[in-house]
Amino acid sequence: MFQKLKDNLKNSYSPYSNFPVSAIVVMKDGREFTGVNIENASYGATVCAERTAIFKAVSEGCRKSDFQALHLMVGSGRIGMPCFMCRQVITEFMDPDAEIICYSTEGDKETYKVRDLCPAPFGPEDL
Numbered sequence: 001m002f003q004k005l006k007d008n009l010k011n012s013y014s015p016y017s018n019f020p021v022s023a024i025v026v027m028k029d030g031r032e033f034t035g036v037n038i039e040n041a042s043y044g045a046t047v048c049a050e051r052t053a054i055f056k057a058v059s060e061g062c063r064k065s066d067f068q069a070l071h072l073m074v075g076s077g078r079i080g081m082p083c084f085m086c087r088q089v090i091t092e093f094m095d096p097d098a099e100i101i102c103y104s105t106e107g108d109k110e111t112y113k114v115r116d117l118c119p120a121p122f123g124p125e126d127l
Contacts, residue, residue, distance in 0.1 A: 024071045025069070036049045071100075088091040
């Protein structure tokens with residue numbers, strides 16, 4: 001997964017931040033969906049790599065119960081973490097025990113459960 005993430009960094013469109021991010025979401029049936037961050041001069045129109053990968057999976061027919069893990073790499077050389085907007089989307093589609101594996105471009109990694117990164121999620125019961 002490390003090399004796939006690293007290779008995918010080149011697809012990032014990040015001319016404003018120069019902060020490429022790569023993500024791969026893995027489904028329980030083994031399918032993988034990649035994502036990168038895609039920036040825009042209107043910063044609010046920017047989308048993160050994690051959401052790109054999740055939305056690609058959903059647009060291809062995957063549902064909440066299909067998600068197994070999310071792998072993430074930032075191009076800065078350090079281990080990066082999902083932003084809170086992405087964490088909200090992660091809690092919408094992934095089980096609390098699903099893994100989020102965060103890598104550095106140097107090969108270091110940290111593994112978390114969704115429940116660890118999102119201990120008090122906003123969900124349908126909060127509406």
